[in-house]
Structures are given as structure tokens and as C-alpha cells.
Amino acid sequence: MNESEKIPIPSLRRLSAYLRQLEVLSASEVTHVSSRQLANYSKVGDATIRRDLTLFGKFGQRGVGYEVDDLISTLRVILGTQRRWGVVLVGAGALGRALMRYSGFDQRGFKIIAAFDNDPKKIGTNLGDIPIHSLDELESVIDFTAARIAILTTPSQHAQEMATRLTAAGIEGILDFATPSLEVPPESYVTYVDITAHLEELTFQVSGNHP
Amino acid sequence: MNESEKIPIPSLRRLSAYLRQLEVLSASEVTHVSSRQLANYSKVGDATIRRDLTLFGKFGQRGVGYEVDDLISTLRVILGTQRRWGVVLVGAGALGRALMRYSGFDQRGFKIIAAFDNDPKKIGTNLGDIPIHSLDELESVIDFTAARIAILTTPSQHAQEMATRLTAAGIEGILDFATPSLEVPPESYVTYVDITAHLEELTFQVSGNHP
DNA sequence: GTATGTGAAGTTATTCACAGCG
DNA sequence: CGCTGTGAATAACTTCACATAC
Numbered sequence: 005m006n007e008s009e010k011i012p013i014p015s016l017r018r019l020s021a022y023l024r025q026l027e028v029l030s031a032s033e034v035t036h037v038s039s040r041q042l043a044n045y046s047k048v049g050d051a052t053i054r055r056d057l058t059l060f061g062k063f064g065q066r067g068v069g070y071e072v073d074d075l076i077s078t079l080r081v082i083l084g085t086q087r088r089w090g091v092v093l094v095g096a097g098a099l100g101r102a103l104m105r106y107s108g109f110d111q112r113g114f115k116i117i118a119a120f121d122n123d124p125k126k127i128g129t130n131l132g133d134i135p136i137h138s139l140d141e142l143e144s145v146i147d148f149t150a151a152r153i154a155i156l157t158t159p160s161q162h163a164q165e166m167a168t169r170l171t172a173a174g175i176e177g178i179l180d181f182a183t184p185s186l187e188v189p190p191e192s193y194v195t196y197v198d199i200t201a202h203l204e205e206l207t208f209q210v211s212g213n214h215p
Numbered sequence: 216m217n218e219s220e221k222i223p224i225p226s227l228r229r230l231s232a233y234l235r236q237l238e239v240l241s242a243s244e245v246t247h248v249s250s251r252q253l254a255n256y257s258k259v260g261d262a263t264i265r266r267d268l269t270l271f272g273k274f275g276q277r278g279v280g281y282e283v284d285d286l287i288s289t290l291r292v293i294l295g296t297q298r299r300w301g302v303v304l305v306g307a308g309a310l311g312r313a314l315m316r317y318s319g320f321d322q323r324g325f326k327i328i329a330a331f332d333n334d335p336k337k338i339g340t341n342l343g344d345i346p347i348h349s350l351d352e353l354e355s356v357i358d359f360t361a362a363r364i365a366i367l368t369t370p371s372q373h374a375q376e377m378a379t380r381l382t383a384a385g386i387e388g389i390l391d392f393a394t395p396s397l398e399v400p401p402e403s404y405v406t407y408v409d410i411t412a413h414l415e416e417l418t419f420q421v422s423g424n425h426p
Numbered sequence: 427g428t429a430t431g432t433g434a435a436g437t438t439a440t441t442c443a444c445a446g447c448g
Numbered sequence: 449c450g451c452t453g454t455g456a457a458t459a460a461c462t463t464c465a466c467a468t469a470c
Contacts, residue, residue: 084422102313177417206388
């Protein structure tokens, strides 16, 4: 995939942050918010917020601001989460199991519907209501559930093989915790999360070994 | 903190990725690598790699490239991970416990040395060799261990209070899984990881609701 | 008065392209 | 010759500042 009609990735990522803040405001019965107010809740400038939003349309009212619940709906439509997404998870180790137990996905439109592992002790069991399957069933379960998104939490040695099988089986987006720079077909999309890289960012800032 | 001597954050984050790749190459007994080769392993151009590295010094040899193990050491010095960092973890829920079990930190220079939770059933127990303390002991344990980095995996309602206490107790860097835009004193540093935001990035790309 | 949406300006980051060194 | 290091050029992103709308 990708062409994405020229949406800058930084802008796209900020949309999720705006959505979080708006959900908090909505829960506090706030009905309207200006870009200035929204900017107060983050490190982003008000002009950036307005520009980000106008990449997708005109959602504000001059002199008033944005209607909170409307903007939430709009952002969900843009991000594709006004509908529910079934997600499969490959690798039911410590991190995979933690994600399977994480309750926050539900309210954000995601549901882990199946997990896969190669440990015979886990295969056939459930964690909560999520069944853990053998890797042999990867393709058939993806086909049956029509899942399009996968979370990859295997050891890094197996990550590329799993990514190849996942995309061949119809998965279009992979959230990769396992290894940097997975090779996937051009019509699919990967985002990589490296927790140690974030810690390294902190130690760089904290230890100040700057030139 | 921060002034960071003008290191662009994107460059800084790529250093961690280079380090991962170099570690793989070193394990495969590769002794030298050119920026071009390194670029093949990621989506970054070779000129970007050279420019990133020269922000910190001149580490290559013309006509040859970079010596893999040397560059690994150099990057660790830059990132501050040639020494070992004790890290405290606040919130021993599913995600916190998964991170406590994660073995990859050790080889990257990090060690979770203590965890904190408010659940009486957890307090006083160990997970692996990591003791779980009462939150009452937060300040004293940070003081005793001289920890400077913390991982925050509490429910979001408690995150700000915990961040305030952590920084007051001497923590300088927080890896925040709990809530966006924590307020911290200017001499401390926060990096935020939002797993659902990454999933939203995928659903945006996959569902193609682009203008 | 207040706040959006947006050209224009400014800033930051990436890529080009090549001189210079091993 | 190959590959780094780097000015210069380009591209990407952010911020300014204001006309416009409510």
C-alpha cells in the first residue's frame, strides 16, 4: 500500500494524540474546544493542529472552535476505527500475553481475536476469551476471520518468516515488536515499536554525551 | 534538561536502529560495513546514515567504510549505554510484568531493579529477581538505588501523580506507556509509547480513508 | 471579539553530488 | 577505485500572521 495522498506521517501520528485528548474532554462533558486549548494539552502548537485537521477537511467553526464529539467521530473515520478491527497476534510470550490481557484495545476499536504460538503447552488453551492456536493454523484462521491486522511478538529470529506468512495469508498491516526492517510486499504496511530504543533515547538525554 | 546540542530527534532515534543492525552484523562476524550496505537493511538512505553519524564525529574510513565493533562501541557511548542502567518500574500490571520478564533489556544495558504497585497481593513478592514494593517506598528505593530512569505502566489516572513523584525523587527520564503529555520539570525527559496509536496508523494505511 | 483556515515565511531534515582521502 | 564527509540544493514540516467567518 501507500501513496496515502500526501499525508505527512507526523501529522497522522498526531491525530491519534488529538483523539486521546478529545476522548478525555468528552468524558468531562466538554462540548467545544479551540485549537489553542487543545494545544495546551500537548507540546504541539495551535497552528499545527489546525493544519493537521485541514489536511482532511474543514471541521471547525470560526469564532467557536471544534465540536468535541463531532471531531472524535471525524478522527475515527479518518483513522478507520469507527468500525471494529479483529487483530491476530503471533507469539504468545510475555509481551504477547500482556497485550492479550490489555483491556484498552476494546474501547479503541481493536479486538485480539486469535493468537498463535508454537509451544504445545499453550496451544489449545485460551487467555481470557482469546484462543491460542498452533502456527500451522495461521493461514486458515486468518482466512476464516478475515483479519487484516497482526501484532508480531515472536522472538526476532522468527519475525521475518512470520511476516512473510502473514502477508501471504492476507494481512495488510503489521505492528512489529520483534525486529527492525521487516521485508513485506509493497501493498502492506509495517510499524515497528522498539522499547529499548525509547530507553536509549532517555539515556542519551539523561547522560548528555553530546558532541 | 535539553538543549541536546542540536541533535535532531529523528537522527537520534535512527542511531538505535543502526545499533541493532550492527549488533546483528557483529554476531555474523562481519567486520566492516559501508553506509550503503547499512542502508540496505533499513528504509534510510546512505547519505542520511553518514550525516547522522557525523553529527557526533568522524568514525569511518574512506574507501573502506565503518569498523563494525568500533561503531557499536561508539554508538553505545553516544547513547549512554556502554554503562549499565538500573531502571525502576511503576505499575506491575500485565504490561509492567511483561516488561519485567523481558530478557532483551539485559543485553542492551538495562536492568529493571525494582517495581512498585499498590496491590497488597503483589507487594513483597518477587517476579524473577525483581522485588515488587509498595508505592510508599517509591522515594526511598529510588534514593537507595540511585535510579535515574523509570518505566511508567500504571493506569492512566495515576500516571501524572506518579510522574510528579518520580521526578521529585530524582528520576530524570520516564518511559511512559500510560498517558500522553505528562507534565514534568524541564530538567527531566519523557518519551511516550502509545500502542493503540500504532494500530491506528495501520488502520489508516489499510483502510485508505484518505482525502 | 474570537477562532478558523491558509498563503507566505521560516525552520528543520533529507538527499544530491562531488571533492578528497585511503 | 570506493567510500566518507559535507557544502549546496531540495524537500518536508512547522509557524507566522492575517483575511475571513461566525
